[in-house]
Amino acid sequence: MERRLEDLERKILVESGETPPLVFEMRKKVESFREKLESVEHLSWLGLFKDISSGTSSPFWNKKGKARKSLEHCKLVQDRFKKMSAVQVTEDVRFHLRKPTFDNWQWDDAEMLLLLQQMYIELELLTKFNIETPVLQQFLYEVYRHYNQIPFHNFNHAFCVTQMMYGIIWLCEVWEKLSDVEILVMLTSALCHDLDHPGYNNAYQVNARTELALRYNDISPLENHHCAVAFEILEKPECNIFRNLSVENFKKVREGMIRCILATDMARHNEILGKFKALIPEFDFSNKEHREQLMMILMKVSDISNEARPMDVAEPWLDCLLKEFFNQSDVEKLEGLPVTPFMDREKVTKPSSQTGFIQFVLLPLFEAAACIFPEMQPHIIQPVRDALQYYKDMQVALEDQNKKKDHNEGERNGDGVTSRSPLETEVVVGLANGHKSP
Ligand SMILES: Nc1nc2c(ncn2[C@@H]2O[C@@H]3COP(=O)(O)O[C@H]3[C@H]2O)c(=O)[nH]1
Numbered sequence: 001m002e003r004r005l006e007d008l009e010r011k012i013l014v015e016s017g018e019t020p021p022l023v024f025e026m027r028k029k030v031e032s033f034r035e036k037l038e039s040v041e042h043l044s045w046l047g048l049f050k051d052i053s054s055g056t057s058s059p060f061w062n063k064k065g066k067a068r069k070s071l072e073h074c075k076l077v078q079d080r081f082k083k084m085s086a087v088q089v090t091e092d093v094r095f096h097l098r099k100p101t102f103d104n105w106q107w108d109d110a111e112m113l114l115l116l117q118q119m120y121i122e123l124e125l126l127t128k129f130n131i132e133t134p135v136l137q138q139f140l141y142e143v144y145r146h147y148n149q150i151p152f153h154n155f156n157h158a159f160c161v162t163q164m165m166y167g168i169i170w171l172c173e174v175w176e177k178l179s180d181v182e183i184l185v186m187l188t189s190a191l192c193h194d195l196d197h198p199g200y201n202n203a204y205q206v207n208a209r210t211e212l213a214l215r216y217n218d219i220s221p222l223e224n225h226h227c228a229v230a231f232e233i234l235e236k237p238e239c240n241i242f243r244n245l246s247v248e249n250f251k252k253v254r255e256g257m258i259r260c261i262l263a264t265d266m267a268r269h270n271e272i273l274g275k276f277k278a279l280i281p282e283f284d285f286s287n288k289e290h291r292e293q294l295m296m297i298l299m300k301v302s303d304i305s306n307e308a309r310p311m312d313v314a315e316p317w318l319d320c321l322l323k324e325f326f327n328q329s330d331v332e333k334l335e336g337l338p339v340t341p342f343m344d345r346e347k348v349t350k351p352s353s354q355t356g357f358i359q360f361v362l363l364p365l366f367e368a369a370a371c372i373f374p375e376m377q378p379h380i381i382q383p384v385r386d387a388l389q390y391y392k393d394m395q396v397a398l399e400d401q402n403k404k405k406d407h408n409e410g411e412r413n414g415d416g417v418t419s420r421s422p423l424e425t426e427v428v429v430g431l432a433n434g435h436k437s438p
Pocket residue numbers: 153201264265266303304305306307318321353354357
C-alpha cells in the first residue's frame with residue numbers, strides 16, 4: 001500500500017510539479033495504519049506482521065533487535081562498575097559468594113560485574129595468567145553487553161552459572177585435581193556459555209530455519225553462536241583476557257572453552273552423561289580425557305543448577321524460564337511451527353515442569369558428578385531432593401483442587417460433565433508464594 005502511494009506521489013509530482021494536499025493526507029493515514037499494525041504484532045495470527053517486517057525473512061533477526069540492551073543503559077552500568085571497582089568487596093560477601101546458596105536477586109548488574117571480577121581475583125587467575133585488571137573489566141563489560149534482555153537466558157543467568165561453577169570449585173577444592181588452565185576454562189566458559197541468546201531454543205532455530213540454523217547446519221546452532229560471540233569479544237585486544245597466555249596455553253583454553261560451551265546443548269545430554277558414567281568406576285584425574293569429560297559435566301551441572309539453590313532463590317528462576325518457554329510456544333503457534341510440548345502454556349504447570357526434570361535430568365546428572373566429588377551430596381544434591389518433594393506436594397495439591405472444582409461444577413451442572421479450566425497455575429502460584437509444602 002505504501003509503495004503504491006509512493007508510486008502515485010511520484011507520478012503526480014512528475015505531472016503537476018507539486019504534491020497535492022490529498023497525497024499528504026493519504027500518507028498520514030497510511031502512517032497511522034502502520035502504527036496500529038505494529039502495535040498489534042502479537043496478533044500476527046492474522047498474518048499481519050510478516051507483511052510489515054522489512055528486510056530479512058528470518059524471525060531470529062527480526063526479534064533479536066528488540067531484546068538488545070540500549071547503549072545508554074550499558075554505559076550507565078559500565079560507569080557504575082568502574083566507580084565501584086576500586087571498592088574492596090567485604091569479607092562477608094566474599095564468603096557468601098563461594099557458596100551455592102548465594103542469592104543473585106540481591107544484586108544489580110554493575111554489582112554482579114564486580115562480583116565476577118572478584119571470582120577471577122580470588123582464584124588468582126589474574127596473577128597466574130597475567131591478566132590486567134582494565135582488560136578483565138572491559139571483557140566483563142562486553143560479555144554483559146552481549147547478553148540480551150530476555151526472561152531467562154540473560155546476564156543474570158550467566159552470572160548464576162558462573163557463580164555455581166565458582167561455588168563448586170571452592171566446595172570441592174577443584175584446584176587440587178584440575179590445572180589452573182582448566183579452572184580458567186571452566187569459569188570463563190560458564191560466563192560466556194549463553195552469549196547473545198535470542199530466547200528461542202535450537203528446535204525453534206531449526207524449525208524456523210533461522211540464520212543461525214543455516215549458518216551452523218542445524219548442529220547446536222545456539223551453542224556454536226554463543227562460543228563464536230565469546231571469541232569475537234576476545235578478538236579485541238582491550239578485552240582479551242588471554243592476551244598474555246603462551247600460544248600453547250591459548251590453544252588449550254580455546255579448545256577447552258569450545259568443548260565446554262558446546263556441551264551445554266541438552267540434545268547431547270545422554271551422550272555426555274553416558275560417556276562420563278562409563279568412566280566413573282576407573283576415573284583417573286591424571287587422564288586428560290577423563291578430566292575433559294568431568295569439565296563438561298561440571299558445566300552442565302552449573303548450567304541447570306537453579307533447583308540446587310534455596311527455594312526463594314530458585315523459584316523466581318522457574319517463573320523466568322516458563323515465561324521464556326511460553327513466549328516461544330506462543331510464537332511457534334503464531335508462525336505455524338511445531339510446538340515444543342514442554343513449553344506449551346496449555347499443558348505445562350510449575351510442578352509438571354519440575355518433577356520430571358528433577359527426577360530424570362537433574363538428579364542422575366548431579367549424582368554422577370557426586371561420584372567424583374562427594375562434597376556435592378549435602379550442599380547441592382540434597383536441596384534438589386527437597387525441591388522435588390516440594391513440587392510433588394504442589395502437584396498433589398493441584399490435583400485435589402481440580403477434583404474439587406470438577407465435583408462442584410458437576411453438582412452445579414447436575415450431569416457430572418465438567419469443563420476444566422487451564423488456570424491451574426493460580427493454585428500453583430498461591431502455593432509457591434508460601435514456600436511451604438501444603
Ligand atoms: N523444566 C526445567 N528445565 C530447565 C530448568 N533449568 C534448565 N532447564 C532446561 O535445561 C536447558 C539447558 O539448556 P538451555 O539453556 O538451552 O535450556 C535449558 C532449559 O530448557 C529447570 O529448572 N526446569
